[in-house]
Amino acid sequence: MHETPQVKFMDKFSFTMGVLTISLSQWLILRQPNYFPMFWMAFTSVLWIYRFIDYSSQKFELFMLDYCYFVNLSVGIQTTLYPNHLEWFQANYVLTMGPIFLAIIVWKNSLVFHSLDKLTSFFLHAFPPVIMHLHRWKFISNDLPITDNDSLPLYTNFVLSLMIYGVWQITYLIATNILLKSYLEDKSVTTSYRYLMTGKKKQFVYKWAETILREIGILNEDEELNPDDILGKTMFCSVQLLY
Secondary structure, eight states: OOSOOOOOHHHHHHHHHHHHHHHHHHHHHHHOGGGHHHHHHHHHHHHHHHHHHHHHTTTOGGGGGSHHHHHHHHHHHHHHHOTTOHHHHHHHHHHIIIIIHHHHHHTTOOOOTTOHHHHHHHHHHHHHHHHHHHHHTTSSOOOOOOOTTOOOOHIIIIIHHHHHHHHHHHHHHHIIIIITTTGGGSTTSOOHHHHHHSGGGOOHHHHHHHHHHHHTTSSOTTOOOOTTSHHHHHHHHHHHHHO
């Protein structure tokens, strides 16, 4: 209470950048939407580089293997290199408007301007749906064969979307169980499944799963899910798939 009030330079920088980003994004979306994808990719690249450096210092960098980053890459590649690929666009549309956009609520992403970490998390989930919306209604010029009355077929609305998810899940398991296995022997390295299943941040769904597994005898009465064994990873994959 006796300290002199002060605001760190990084907080000032983050606050200024956050406000300017919101203002510039709105202007681009409303007045120059064709330039918004270029702004998004350049801005996101800078944020990801900063996040990797910041997270690496805390051994959090493997969070950047998570699904939201994968979908951001899918949107970036599709809209840049294959802008007229209808099925891929439709699948990306579903993935961004569904699990990625909803994650803002589920993970309580807050638009805290003085926190560069919170700003990055928010933009990570908010900008891809905006890109898809602008393409869907042709605010961004494209030759996608879509009319105002088109609907999403079951194949792209469900099957293809789950196939893209499956590609990520398999890649994630290969990366964490084979390629980075020796690195993950260090228990201080944090991954999504370690973060969500252990400690004070343990998610309700995993607590509920532990209760069910104890009732059917798979876990002992005082035993908890281990994020690093087969059962723990199976539960993680199942919860992710359900979401």
